Amino acid sequence: MAECHPVGFRWVMEAKRRGATIIHIDPRFTRTSAVADIHVPIRAGSDIAFLGALVNYIISNDLWFKDYVVNYTNAAALISKDFQDTEDLDGLFSGWDVEKGQYDPASWQYEGVEVSPAAGHREMFSGEPRAERGAIIAAEKHDYTLTDPKCVFQILKRHFSRYTAEVVEDACGISKALFEKVARALCDNSGRERTSAICYAVGWTQHTVGVQYIRTAAIIQLLLGNIGRPGGGIMALRGHASIQGSTDIPTLYNMLPGYLPMPKASYDTDLQKYIEFNESASGWWSEFPKYMVSLLKAWYGPAATAENQWCYDYLPHITGDHSHMVTVAAMADGFVQGYFVMGENPAVGSMNTALQRKGLRQLKWLVVNDFAPTETAEFWRKAPEIASGEIKTTDIATEVFFFPCAAHTEKEGTFTNTQRLLQWRHKAVEPPGDCRSDLHFIWHLGRRLKELYRDSTDSKDRAIRDLTWDYGSKGAIEEPEAEQVLAEINGYDSSEQKYISGYKELKSDGTTICGCWIYCGCYKDGVNQPARRKPASEQNWVAPEWGWAWPDNRRLLYNRASADLEGKPWSERKKYIWWDEEQKKWTGYDTPDFIVNRPPDYRPSPDAKGIDTLSGIDPFIMQAEGKGWLYDPSGLLDGPLPTHYEPEESVLKNPLYGQQCNPARMEWVRRDNPYHKAWGDSRYPFIATTYRLTEHHTAGGMSRWLPWLCELQPEMFIEVSPELAELRGLKNGGWATISTMRGEIEARVLVTERMQPYVQNGTTLHTVGIPYHWSYVGRSRGNAANELTAFIADPNVSIEESKAFSVQVIAGRKRSDRRAAAGGPLNESDSGGPERDHPPVQEKPGGKHGLKAGKTELTEEA
Amino acid sequence: MSKKWSLRKWPALRQIAERDPAGLGESAMSERTRALKPRTADADRVVDSVCPYCGVGCGQKVYVKDGKIMDIEGDYDSPISLGALCPKGSASSQLVAGTHRVKKVLYRRPYGTKWEELPLQKAMEMVADRVKKTRDETWEEQNKNGHLLRRTLGIAHLGGATLDNEENYLIKKLFCSLGMVQVENQARI
Numbered sequence A: 001m002a003e004c005h006p007v008g009f010r011w012v013m014e015a016k017r018r019g020a021t022i023i024h025i026d027p028r029f030t031r032t033s034a035v036a037d038i039h040v041p042i043r044a045g046s047d048i049a050f051l052g053a054l055v056n057y058i059i060s061n062d063l064w065f066k067d068y069v070v071n072y073t074n075a076a077a078l079i080s081k082d083f084q085d086t087e088d089l090d091g092l093f094s095g096w097d098v099e100k101g102q103y104d105p106a107s108w109q110y111e112g113v114e115v116s117p118a119a120g121h122r123e124m125f126s127g128e129p130r131a132e133r134g135a136i137i138a139a140e141k142h143d144y145t146l147t148d149p150k151c152v153f154q155i156l157k158r159h160f161s162r163y164t165a166e167v168v169e170d171a172c173g174i175s176k177a178l179f180e181k182v183a184r185a186l187c188d189n190s191g192r193e194r195t196s197a198i199c200y201a202v203g204w205t206q207h208t209v210g211v212q213y214i215r216t217a218a219i220i221q222l223l224l225g226n227i228g229r230p231g232g233g234i235m236a237l238r239g240h241a242s243i244q245g246s247t248d249i250p251t252l253y254n255m256l257p258g259y260l261p262m263p264k265a266s267y268d269t270d271l272q273k274y275i276e277f278n279e280s281a282s283g284w285w286s287e288f289p290k291y292m293v294s295l296l297k298a299w300y301g302p303a304a305t306a307e308n309q310w311c312y313d314y315l316p317h318i319t320g321d322h323s324h325m326v327t328v329a330a331m332a333d334g335f336v337q338g339y340f341v342m343g344e345n346p347a348v349g350s351m352n353t354a355l356q357r358k359g360l361r362q363l364k365w366l367v368v369n370d371f372a373p374t375e376t377a378e379f380w381r382k383a384p385e386i387a388s389g390e391i392k393t394t395d396i397a398t399e400v401f402f403f404p405c406a407a408h409t410e411k412e413g414t415f416t417n418t419q420r421l422l423q424w425r426h427k428a429v430e431p432p433g434d435c436r437s438d439l440h441f442i443w444h445l446g447r448r449l450k451e452l453y454r455d456s457t458d459s460k461d462r463a464i465r466d467l468t469w470d471y472g473s474k475g476a477i478e479e480p481e482a483e484q485v486l487a488e489i490n491g492y493d494s495s496e497q498k499y500i501s502g503y504k505e506l507k508s509d510g511t512t513i514c515g516c517w518i519y520c521g522c523y524k525d526g527v528n529q530p531a532r533r534k535p536a537s538e539q540n541w542v543a544p545e546w547g548w549a550w551p552d553n554r555r556l557l558y559n560r561a562s563a564d565l566e567g568k569p570w571s572e573r574k575k576y577i578w579w580d581e582e583q584k585k586w587t588g589y590d591t592p593d594f595i596v597n598r599p600p601d602y603r604p605s606p607d608a609k610g611i612d613t614l615s616g617i618d619p620f621i622m623q624a625e626g627k628g629w630l631y632d633p634s635g636l637l638d639g640p641l642p643t644h645y646e647p648e649e650s651v652l653k654n655p656l657y658g659q660q661c662n663p664a665r666m667e668w669v670r671r672d673n674p675y676h677k678a679w680g681d682s683r684y685p686f687i688a689t690t691y692r693l694t695e696h697h698t699a700g701g702m703s704r705w706l707p708w709l710c711e712l713q714p715e716m717f718i719e720v721s722p723e724l725a726e727l728r729g730l731k732n733g734g735w736a737t738i739s740t741m742r743g744e745i746e747a748r749v750l751v752t753e754r755m756q757p758y759v760q761n762g763t764t765l766h767t768v769g770i771p772y773h774w775s776y777v778g779r780s781r782g783n784a785a786n787e788l789t790a791f792i793a794d795p796n797v798s799i800e801e802s803k804a805f806s807v808q809v810i811a812g813r814k815r816s817d818r819r820a821a822a823g824g825p826l827n828e829s830d831s832g833g834p835e836r837d838h839p840p841v842q843e844k845p846g847g848k849h850g851l852k853a854g855k856t857e858l859t860e861e862a
Numbered sequence B: 001m002s003k004k005w006s007l008r009k010w011p012a013l014r015q016i017a018e019r020d021p022a023g024l025g026e027s028a029m030s031e032r033t034r035a036l037k038p039r040t041a042d043a044d045r046v047v048d049s050v051c052p053y054c055g056v057g058c059g060q061k062v063y064v065k066d067g068k069i070m071d072i073e074g075d076y077d078s079p080i081s082l083g084a085l086c087p088k089g090s091a092s093s094q095l096v097a098g099t100h101r102v103k104k105v106l107y108r109r110p111y112g113t114k115w116e117e118l119p120l121q122k123a124m125e126m127v128a129d130r131v132k133k134t135r136d137e138t139w140e141e142q143n144k145n146g147h148l149l150r151r152t153l154g155i156a157h158l159g160g161a162t163l164d165n166e167e168n169y170l171i172k173k174l175f176c177s178l179g180m181v182q183v184e185n186q187a188r189i
């Protein structure tokens, strides 16, 4: 965190000054470790074993927060009697469907009722939506003594019982003493009086089990009562100025703004069905139709009527997974003609960059918007395979357009930071020359296309013709009015002609217009709320008048949980939101995340519907039953509980189960994306992990061109321990060649004790640390780490695994510039090896473009 | 200037007279340092902004003179950053004003070996034509089961995560309405 979110880390240091214990868990010793109280050098890819052991420690030592767990989580819920755990099936859960190659989650459900998952996970639902979904939540069965073997708490206890301190030693390379020190520190600092926070970044997400890493952290925080309370929570540290915003208003294939799912062709055949399959009968998602209709009204205006289902049919439908790597594999096979790359540099930042470039070579046209031509824009003349002569520029047919972009100071608009906080930037100066904002580019492109389709009578063109696109513009360059776009995102009431002040005002009758329901209120009263800048010194510590946080300017989600069952703060020290008996409402330092006048003693009647089903002690209002999910009965594709699986390419056999890898992972089995052996591949004996440096920014588009930053970190390098250096004859400051079957790169060597070998079961394991900023253009150049990585992904969110894979390292400069995606796999002999999967999983059907992932097959109809 | 006056300017005496034994306070000031002021004091305007790099969201003050950015500094009022910027945030004035910036549209024709410059309007027109052509050629109205698809898999998009919310909103709105489903972002990466 000190390296990649330096100014955010000042608050960690402030907490330390006030007595907090800082624990840093990272394979590397970094600037964060240097000031932490405890550094835990963990083997990359083994975090679930470590976190699972914490869960086991909390439960077996009876250190969980009883009132919180019994009342605010689903610990007491009874699970279907058909459920079988990884304990019973050697690393698999019940429900593996051999034919479809994926899990059927039916046996994971609550006894008697099937619930849909909360926000952000709805779109992950696989398979055919079930008729009983949305059944009355009151039918759920509980055992509040938490002793029934079928209750969540007992299942959790059993599932994690094998995650012991000894397993941590074997799987993570962390001593029992160090593990126990961390466990004690965490538990001592949780409870009524104290809370602990967990911060993570892509070191946790970029794995084939990335989502389950975060789930394990959520289980720990729920057991300790650390969610919805000040100083608690799980903080996703976002690496980009508006990566949170890019998810909220997603340019992601599976979502519409505000975490509404994209229509699926086979199921969501009309609006009625779409709503039926996606709304929830209880909890906040029962409001779903209001958000969807308001969005359609925002997009298609007067053309959207009740008779034509608010133009629902205008939306394109998805058939399976259309995520980034899936698209690029299809591109490399010639199935994509045109590609817009805006402020992104996949030829450096995405996996198996040679395969990315193979995709670019197959395009008819490519549009890149950036400050200067990046590696993605220059792939046709400067890529390694061009330099090596394997590919000739004059053979590449792709037309390339490079549009210079405006800087953040040359346009106005909002970023959403890592805390869900929207902050407006004012424009300082005009962009130079033909540089333009992406807003300018997309708006003018839209205007031109509307013009091109103006006279079309083809029904396929109705969406573009009816699209509302009348934003004002200003200045000689006709820059669209960003504030008008923000106002549409906020929404307005078409009958009363006023801006909507919050999502509770949205309606499903077409009278409200709202581009993103969770952002509703950001333009409340016609005031640009994200532009508010009341100085920190002039308001309370929550600073509610600086910018605007979604939803409803709420700074801490699920904050009802900061009060006890009766609505009183758990302790004076941790006071945040409480029930004011006199005023009969929730109040406190922040906007209450609850129905503001619902008293703590409210209990729904058995026939209650929608948000009336939420009782006064249901803080997790986005969940169907208002409870925090220790156990996830639906919404995840790889199991209801986190399970330790090894990375696709590991140095170890899974120490916990016979099933080596996540059975539901996405693989691309193709010659231009070869994998090493599951473990023990003597050709690739070392663990590799990639990361960022303080002085550069991801794929380098905003840093490798700046002399100041290039002077601070001028050159590509790898970090290795003195032990590995000795083993391989590597010299500090000298050259090393690092290779995988995908490619071969060279880098300078930094020999440092900050990297340490692990001794596990008598074997010494070495890690190679590889920063991934560099590539072949820019002012500071070097070989790209992602020439080494492979297309391989988590099934839930299709994120790649780049934080743990296997490599070879030898001393000296590279001899070739070989790439699997140009000349075929390196080191092709001897590729057989131990199986990653149990026999039923091995049957997983293969899909298009080499993709092996059950969920794609299930919804794919072609 | 009297002799007495110049003697009083002698630092050691000033340190005593001004009770500044360490010599780090007022006594260290010369007339010249007293007259110094930050470069930013001459700015015509100070514009509130936000750092474009990581997700922390530090506040920035952009100092403008004669329509040009003089400097970018941290914003002391921000409850997030209290005036601080890290190496990247501090380098953002070079990001916006550096010589690396390309100011013309560049075009590489099929099989071409070099970049050519294109007028912005012409380039926009060419891109719009290509979108229409590819879309029309690769349109899928329904699948073999008769379910609506209403889309094209012929065009894809990948956006960075330093784009504004307003930009992402219009990208999703336009591309979705054109039938593009392969709309992706760094947020997945």
Ligand code: SF4
Residues within 6 Å of the ligand: A004, A005, A006, A007, A008, B051, B052, B053, B054, B055, B056, B057, B058, B081, B084, B085, B086, B087, B088, B089, B090
């Ligand atoms: S100044 Fe540094 S820490 Fe702050 S937002 Fe910018 S990159 Fe992040």
